[in-house]
Amino acid sequence: MSDDTDMLKLPLDAWHHAKGARMVSFAGYAMPIQYEGIMAEHLWTRDNAGLFDVSHMGQLILSGDNAAEALEALVPGDISALKEGRMRYSLLLAPDGGVLDDLMITATPTGLYVVVNGAVKHDDIAYLRANLPEAIGINHLEDRALLALQGPKAVEALIRIVPGVDQLYFMEADLFLWGEVPLWISRSGYTGEDGVEISVPAESVQALADALCGQPEVKPIGLGARDSLRLEAGLPLYGHDMNPTTDPVEGNASFAISKRRRAEGGFKGADRILKAVTDGPARKLVGFTVEGKMPVREGAPIFAGNDQVGVMTSGGFAPSVGAPIAMGYVAAAHSQAGTALEAEVRGKRVPVTVAAMPFIPHHYHRRGASK
């Protein structure tokens, strides 16, 4: 058992303990890895609704005239085109085009609302401060908690408590009132399922978590299932599947480089990134199915015959697939779906096959899509 005395506590810390969570250290915080068990929690989320505490993530407001244009120097997305209440996945870029973080950016009436990963949030803030004009304000919302409610029944459960949220489509956000409590709710998440993320004042998060878990569809879900759900959804985990040595094109995130930005450039690392867009990257992040039952995990080398051609960056047992799956970087020549390769685990070769992602289809509630 790890000593949790030097871990930071989330606003819901006591609540997690009361719900029977097993706590682990993650991003410097004591966080729930599981409650009743990763497998059951994962499957519950795919069929019902799971409540995740992601309050370790950084919530920022960038304010000031032309904040979007200023931020575009550091990210490859078309941020200035974002309409109020719309959000976009983007990447914080190092000067050489490496990825410093992946983040969500929403246009709001008070500025750009930016959610960044917990493990790197202080580095992100320092980098933003050093690289954005002084006139752009950076407000770290440390007094707010963040909950994710994910799964096919998430919205039907939530609208009993907060009516009107069903008006949002995927990647849209708005302000709602829960009694007197302001909630900033977006229809988004990181499980591949429909659902929402809710930014709530820290002093109200426990009452909100209780109200949500009072709905029959909702159970608390830990980090373990969050990881297996996102892996099945083919979503990269920052610090594992992306890091400062990988660029967005290698990292299977070319979709985050907006059309206008491809034409105009003007973001950190644009030379390297736009060259990779044109010429194709030397290596690529791809998914793998795994033969047999033995999980292939992060760090496992990938071979084509005797030659190492890549390395796994995520992997494990996928409860909804019923088999191990993995994600890793391979040389471009071996990155086509269907390519048969081998991973090495404890000195043994395991057959793996490059697979199209996601492994489990996304079930987002997209505007314009038929139900």
Add this chain to the structure above:
Amino acid sequence: MSRYFTDEHEWIEVEGNNATVGITDYAQSQLGDIVFAEVPAAGTKLSKGGDAAVVESVKAASDVYAPVTGTVTEGNDALADDPALVNSDPEGAGWFFKIELDDLSELDGLMDAAAYKAFVDSL
């Protein structure tokens, strides 16, 4: 027959010079859902404290250590098809391997059930 326990949460049930080895109920509860187990083949020589088997939960891989020195006489093939036996019956059908002991005196340093319970309660 006597059952002993290690501080790495293996159990060993001894009868004469032969023994059956598995992981404890406490160990399986800490690991969570077991999705894969790799057991040693008959004939494998094991050393006390050395790697003997691997058990993998959804989250991570963990080593199972040999509580004693000896030669494996059988691995539990049932775990290949149904690794969740380690969760459902860790100290019975979820055993890992059987071993012929080289030196019965190695058992002297292990815990009995009462000592192991006190050890777990202290964690």
